[in-house]
Amino acid sequence: MIARHRNSLAAIAAGIFLLMQAGLAAETATKTHDIQDTWNLDELYPTVAAWEAARPGLEQQMDQVGACKGKLGESAAVLERCLDDYTSLLKEFYRFYVYASMGSDQDVSNQDAMGRRQIVSQLGTRFSQATSFASPELLEVGEDKLRQYMSENPGLGEYQMFLEDTLRQAPHTLSEESENVIAAAGNISRAPGSIYNTFANAEIEWPTITLSDGTEARLDQSGYTKYRATGNRDDRQKVFDAFWGTWSKYERTLGATLDASVSVHSFRANVRKYDGALQLAVSGDNIPEQVYRTLVSETNANLATLHRYFRLRARMLGIEKLRYFDIYPPLVALDKEFPLEVGKQLTLAAVAPLGEEYTSVMEKGFNERWMDVYPRKGKRSGAYMNGAAYDVHPYLLLNYNDDYESVSTLAHEWGHAMHTYLSAQNQSFTNYNYATFTAEIASTFNEALLLDHMLRVARDDDELLYYLGSALENIRGTFFRQTMFAEFELAIHEAQGRGEPLTGQKLTEIYKDLLRRYHGHDQGVMEIDDLYAIEWAYIPHFYNSFYVYQYATSIAASSLLAEKVLAGEEGALDRYMTLLKAGGSDYPYELLKRAGVDMATPDPYRATFDRMNMIMDKIEAILDTREAASSTAAR
Ligand SMILES: [Zn+2]
Structure with a gap:
């Protein structure tokens, strides 16, 4: 996961909101921890008082930027000064935000810290209002004049990408009157998502079931995640039946909510003169629509690879015929601890091919307290990297648990951190912030390097099987499942576009077809019960238009890049490091093309399937040898 921040205050405000949403108390037991394993926030502000003292300065800078209103077209020099002011304000504001946000994540029950976070949120709204004039005004100044300014004033070079991107939006920016109507509709368009969130997180009455060992299991969202992986197959079925049975009671309501959300996406696309909601969604980062369509078509052409995984899963779990509730239990258990020092050494050794x-x-x-490592009471759960403090360094939040999953998360989050660090070292503040489309590449690249390393140092076959199995499951969850979601989103937007009503029942049918196709229901690979096709209702991402495909494209890109680097292909390492250092200095699709990966072609997707098949070849070889040995022994 990555804490994202873009050069738009609306996005920051949204980001802050999301962080608050996710700020649930970590339930894990407190472990005595060394100060060395916590953040040093003094690098941001030496004291809380210093943070508080920074606020009037920010407010004054906001007034200064606000005073640029109506002046952007006066001269190249005025434009440069205004952009400089805006940039330095944004940079300071990010730092101000990081301190408050992370301070609160250290202890979500701390009311003072929560109060600081609210101050940032309010200031963010003020910031948005003070700077909202900029884009429309720049468009009014016009392309010719802006180009003339850029050619006569080299100081504007740093803002070229920003200005070009603003100009690119011109055909989709409307008259002032229409823009006001859209802005006024903003609250209404957020309604489906917020109704869904309230419903799914606060109002559904979750079932409690009794498992075979007598455990009373309450199946709310986290209970479901916990119990669905249980080793007892009857229990797994009970969990699925109760959980999906609950969701299916609300099929009609949640159908209406998602239908409304799809309508909002289409409305936005139509009024802004895009050719559909997909085009609007990919246009933000200037991604060709072909990328999305290639992802979906290549995946469909290679579902046999996913089916091979399910057959292998059936073999390893010793199940004759898989059903959908057999998808989560781990293939192999690993009884091995990975204390932090071991995790660090493994990660460092794994990324050694990237150079000194x-x-x-x-x-x-590692040594200078960029990480808050261990779980403790009150600390935010999960893991993230926050890279918004441009001239300090990235910060990482972990909940390290001494298991292999923790090592993998360490390598993943450090991928984000190094991408941010290298970008910040090589790009101006305006251009260091990379797009979501490239955000999960460096992280999943590191996971690929870690697997490669673990396969070399594993002591025995059991350990090998564990690492290979966890990598397989990762590709299923990050690539195939997200692509299935992406295809679902496309299908429901297209169905609505054809005038078909999106009822809950209709959504379930569309989802069931996809589930069955992806999981090989008709080929006898895995049986999908009708009841489980309500799963669409459980996925909050569908309210965030065409977003999840970027998980799949990121892992495809990193698979191809890692394959080339590990094979020692000439220039591959340089191209990869150049990609990381480029940050957001160009559109992500172009940056990736320069790194040798064209996401509109089949190559990166095929690299992912190859990688998955390579992993399965290794697993099957181990299993075959074992079976041969045991049948010899039996004779
Ligand atoms: Zn991530």
Whole structure:
């Protein structure tokens, strides 16, 4: 996961909101921890008082930026000064936000810290209002004049990408009157998502079931995640039947909610003169629609690879015929601890192919308190990297648990951190912020390197099987499942576009077809019960138009990049490091093309399938050898 921040205050405000939403108390037992394993926030502000004292300065800077209103077209020099002011304000504001946000994540029950977070949120709204004039005014100044300014004033070079991107939006920016109507409709368009969130998180009455060992299991969202992986097959079925049975009671209501959300996406696309909601969604980062369509078509052409995984899963779990509730239990258990020092050494060794420049910064971060490592009472759960403090360094939040999953998360989050660090070192503040489309590449690249390393150091076959199995499951969840979601989103938007009513029942039918196709229901690979096709109702991402495909494209891109680097292909390492250092200095699709990966072609997707098949070849070889040995022994 990555804490994202874009050069738009609306997005920051939204980001802050999301962080607050997710700020649930960590339930894990407190472990005595060393100060060395917590953040040093003094690098941001030496004291809370210093943070408080920064606020009047920010407010004054906001007034200064606000005073640029009506002046952007006066001269190249005025434009440069206004953009400089805006940029330095944004940079300071990010720092101000990071301190408050992370301070609160250290202890979500701390009311003072929560209060600081609210101050940032209010200031963010004020910031948005003070700077909302900029884009429309720049468009009014016009392309010709802006180009003339850029050619006569080299100081504007730093803002070229920003200005070009603003100009690119011109055909989709409307008259002032229409823009006001859209802005006024903003609250209404957020309604489906917020109704869904309230319903799914606060109002559904969750069932409680009794498992075979007598455990009373309450199946709310986290209970479901916990119990669905249980080793007892009857229990798994009970969990699925009760959980999906509950969701299906609300099929009609949640159908109406999602239908409304799809209508909002289409409304936005129509009024802004896009050719559909998909085009609007991918246009933000200027991604060709072909990327989305290639992802979906290549995946469909290679579902046999996913089916092979399910057959292998059936073999390893010793189940004759898989059903959908057999998808989560781990293939192999690993009884091995990975204390933090071991995790660090493994990660450093894994990323060694990226060179000294990379590993030395990681080591520095390990030693200089860039991470808050261990779970403790009141600390935010999960893991993230926050890279918004441009001239400080990235910060990482972990809940390290001494298991292999923790090592993998460490490598993943450090992928984000190094991407941010290298970008910040090489790009101006305006251009260091990379797009979501490239955000999960460096993280999943590191996971690929970690797997490669673990396969070399594993002591025995059991350990090998564990690492291979966890990598397989990762590809299923991050690539195939997200692509299935992406295809579902496309299907429901298209169905509505054809005038078909999106009822809950209709959504369930569309989803069931996809579930069955992806899981090989008709080929006898895995049986999908009708009841489980309500799963669409459980996925909150569908309210965030065409977003999840970027998980799948990221892992496809990193698979191809890692394959080339590990094979020692000439220039591959350089191209990869150049990609990381480029940050947001160009559109992500172009940056990736320069790194040798064209996401509109089949190559990266095929690299993912190859990787998955390579992993399965290795697993099957181990299993075959074992079976041969045991049948010899039996004779
Ligand atoms: Zn991530």
